Amino acid sequence: MTGTPGTPGTPGTPALAGAGADGERHLPIAAIRPPRPGRWIAAAVAAFGMVWLLYTVVVNENLHWDVIAAYLMDGRVLGGLWVTIQLTVLSMAIGLALGILAAVMQLSGSPVLRGASALYTWFFRGTPLLVQLIFWFNIGLVFPSFGLGVPFDGPKLVEWQANELITPFTAALLGLAINEGAYMAEIVRAGIRSVDPGQREAAEALGMSHRQVLRRVVLPQAMRVIIPPTGNQFISMLKTTSMVSVIAGAELLTVSQRIYLGNFEVIAMLIVASIWYIVLTTVASVGQHFVERRFERGHHALPARVRRNLRPFGKGSA
Amino acid sequence: MTGPMVKIRSVRKCFGSVEVLRGISLDVPTGGVVCVVGPSGSGKSTLLRCVNRLETIDSGRIWVDGDLIGYAERGDRLHHLRPAQLCAQRQGIGMVFQRFHLFPHRTALENVMEGLVVVKGVSKGVARGRGTELLERVGLADRAGHYPAQLSGGQQQRVAIARSLAMDPKLMLFDEPTSALDPELVQEVLAVMRDLAASGMTMMVVTHEMGFAREVGDDLVFIDGGVIVERGNPREVLAAPRHERLRAFLGQVL
Ligand SMILES: Nc1ncnc2c1ncn2[C@@H]1O[C@H](COP(=O)(O)OP(=O)(O)OP(=O)(O)O)[C@@H](O)[C@H]1O
Ligand SMILES: [Mg+2]
Numbered sequence: 001m002t003g004t005p006g007t008p009g010t011p012g013t014p015a016l017a018g019a020g021a022d023g024e025r026h027l028p029i030a031a032i033r034p035p036r037p038g039r040w041i042a043a044a045v046a047a048f049g050m051v052w053l054l055y056t057v058v059v060n061e062n063l064h065w066d067v068i069a070a071y072l073m074d075g076r077v078l079g080g081l082w083v084t085i086q087l088t089v090l091s092m093a094i095g096l097a098l099g100i101l102a103a104v105m106q107l108s109g110s111p112v113l114r115g116a117s118a119l120y121t122w123f124f125r126g127t128p129l130l131v132q133l134i135f136w137f138n139i140g141l142v143f144p145s146f147g148l149g150v151p152f153d154g155p156k157l158v159e160w161q162a163n164e165l166i167t168p169f170t171a172a173l174l175g176l177a178i179n180e181g182a183y184m185a186e187i188v189r190a191g192i193r194s195v196d197p198g199q200r201e202a203a204e205a206l207g208m209s210h211r212q213v214l215r216r217v218v219l220p221q222a223m224r225v226i227i228p229p230t231g232n233q234f235i236s237m238l239k240t241t242s243m244v245s246v247i248a249g250a251e252l253l254t255v256s257q258r259i260y261l262g263n264f265e266v267i268a269m270l271i272v273a274s275i276w277y278i279v280l281t282t283v284a285s286v287g288q289h290f291v292e293r294r295f296e297r298g299h300h301a302l303p304a305r306v307r308r309n310l311r312p313f314g315k316g317s318a
Numbered sequence: 319m320t321g322p323m324v325k326i327r328s329v330r331k332c333f334g335s336v337e338v339l340r341g342i343s344l345d346v347p348t349g350g351v352v353c354v355v356g357p358s359g360s361g362k363s364t365l366l367r368c369v370n371r372l373e374t375i376d377s378g379r380i381w382v383d384g385d386l387i388g389y390a391e392r393g394d395r396l397h398h399l400r401p402a403q404l405c406a407q408r409q410g411i412g413m414v415f416q417r418f419h420l421f422p423h424r425t426a427l428e429n430v431m432e433g434l435v436v437v438k439g440v441s442k443g444v445a446r447g448r449g450t451e452l453l454e455r456v457g458l459a460d461r462a463g464h465y466p467a468q469l470s471g472g473q474q475q476r477v478a479i480a481r482s483l484a485m486d487p488k489l490m491l492f493d494e495p496t497s498a499l500d501p502e503l504v505q506e507v508l509a510v511m512r513d514l515a516a517s518g519m520t521m522m523v524v525t526h527e528m529g530f531a532r533e534v535g536d537d538l539v540f541i542d543g544g545v546i547v548e549r550g551n552p553r554e555v556l557a558a559p560r561h562e563r564l565r566a567f568l569g570q571v572l
Contacts, residue, residue: 201372202419202478206433206485207409209401216436220423 067268071259072275080255081276083169087241087251088280091176092234098177099184104214106189117185124182130243132179137171137247172244172251180237187229191222223295231288238280242273252276321384323348323489323520324369329378331364338364340544342378346489346537351521353531353552356541357567362524365541366491369522370411371404382411383488409437412482416494418474420466426453426477427462433485445484452480456510472503476510483514490514492523526571532556540564 057063071077105117124132140162149156195218203217242253252273260269324346331339338361346352354362367373369380371388380387387407389396399407420429430449434440440448453459456476466474475495482490492511496504508530515521515534525531531538531552538552540561548561559565 196419198415198417198419199421202413202415202421204372205370205408205411205413206481207405207437208433209405212436216432217421221421 062267063271064265064268067263067265068271068275071265071269071272074259074272076255076259077252077272077276080250080252080273081280083249084238084241084251084276084280087169087172087176087244087249088234088237091173091180091241092230092237094173094177095180095184095233096188096230098181099186099188100219102181102185103188103192106185107192121182121185124179129175129179129240130246133172133175133243133247136174137166137168139166139171168244168247168249171247172241172249176237176241176244180233183233184230187233188222188226191224191226192218194225195221220295227292227295228288231285231291234288235281235284238284239277242277320348322346323350323383324522325379325381326365326369327379329365329368329380330376331361331368331373332376338544339368339375342541342544342546344539344546344549346520346522348520349518350536351515351523351534352537352539353535354522354524354539354541355526355528355531355567355571356547357570360541361544362541363493366413366493366522366524369489369491370408370413372413382407405437409433409485410488412485412487412490414475414478414482414490414492414495416497418466418471418478418498420474420478420481422466425463425465426458426469426473429466429477430480430484433481437485448484449480452483453477455483455513456480457506470503471499472506475499475507479507479510479514487519489520489522492521492525494524494526496525496527528556528568528572540567542567 058065102117102120105113108114143162145159145161146165147156147159149158199217199221200213203213208216241249241251244251245254245257248254256269256273260266263269322345324344326342326344329339329342330337342361342365344352354365356362364373368375369382369387374388385407388399388404390399390403391397420426421432424432427446427449430452431442431445434445434448435442450459450462453462456479458473458476458480461469461473461477466477469477479495495511496507499507504527508527511521511523511530512534523530523535535552537549538555539546540548540555540559540563542563548555548559548564555564556568559568
């Protein structure tokens, strides 16, 4: 290659040879890609499909866009929205607490605690949530009253009737939170196990107690692993709350159903509910992004490329 | 009575059916530096970890500053210490690990403050002052706000030393503190350890740095196969090793 200085038709060679004087030469790569007809055809088909679908939806008279618009901000719908938010936040909070408890029990030295934790996750992950919800709603059939007092049928200090205590809301909260706790237990356990055992030892060598090690060293680091799947659980929970409609939980889907039973606008009301569900999940995934960034503390050393890929919407511009 | 800071007697330790420590007896005089050397897998780390009870021992006794580690002797019976008592014993013993094990979610200064605030219950303001002092002592005052991932290995290890010193230990254990470092970073860590030894700290150092052992060590202990094969003044032992196994080992590390 280099031994052909006088060859005509290779203008690059002498230019390259003359570039060495003051270091690097700029060699831009503006290469032309080979055509990819398969990809263009697929994109065209997909674009056509989307436009056509959108068109049929927009012009479809059976969808009653005016009804949808009228009910989107309806007081009852907004009330249902609020119940959905409350159910999601509360059951996730309680579920996370139960999950941490169950995970810590699972990793403890005591076989009794480990067994109790395993039994909990086994049972509540092994039975359908729908069944659990109906069960909690009808708990009064099994335990007509709850009380605080001496165990095993001893005298009671206070006592409540199940019928008063178990409203659709409390039954829904019980069902969702306890079920969620069983899943969170696995997530938290994986998070705790992901922490380098050396961290625990370093903390113990400083003289920290088990609780201090867990709270100050292990859990904060486990959070990095726990947060992303928890965010997914949260988003999933926003929609799972709709199951509560079987016990008339007064959340978004239940109120939508109540309204269409009166005005027969079944599809329109389902779309109203869906719009709100999409709004909620979108807001939640943006929130997830910021929470995850907060727990990235001390891990800035990750290459920017890797961090970018961890963001919710692919390659963000920020 | 000023006995030895560490008194180890007939310590045995098994992992499953493998006996890793097979009867170790050793004294570390108060203010002295004992260097422990030996081939990989000989039980050096295990011995160090037994001293602050990161590992339990199967038989023998270990005293640190006159306190029996892990147990209380009442009458002729041994009783396991309660967790709070174990924590109290560990507070007096600093440990520096081969792989640093700094808390990655805390800055250099926060790492040094952690033990003071959480274990000793010192106020944040006081802990910050003491932490800054210690970072200065290891030459890292300007890195206080850096997270471990933003520090070089040598800097991380110096922060780890400062973190241990914050607890005001009477004894420092070092488990191959420079083995995970690039060669050019080894000296900065050894310099900090030299200063520490000169200040009168009692130290037990597992190391492959024979220069450090010769210069700073009061005693050198060669462990192989879970037993102490040879011990003595580092300069004499390294100049004229008596045992063939030590000679072979030195031939490999020097
Ligand atoms: N937790 C453990 N469980 C089972 N075996 C272990 C455990 N820790 C150490 N061992 C074994 O005990 C032996 C001694 O280990 P130790 O870490 O004390 O050696 P070492 O002298 O520090 O070696 P190195 O120079 O490689 O650090 C090794 O054979 C090791 O595999
Ligand atoms: Mg070792």
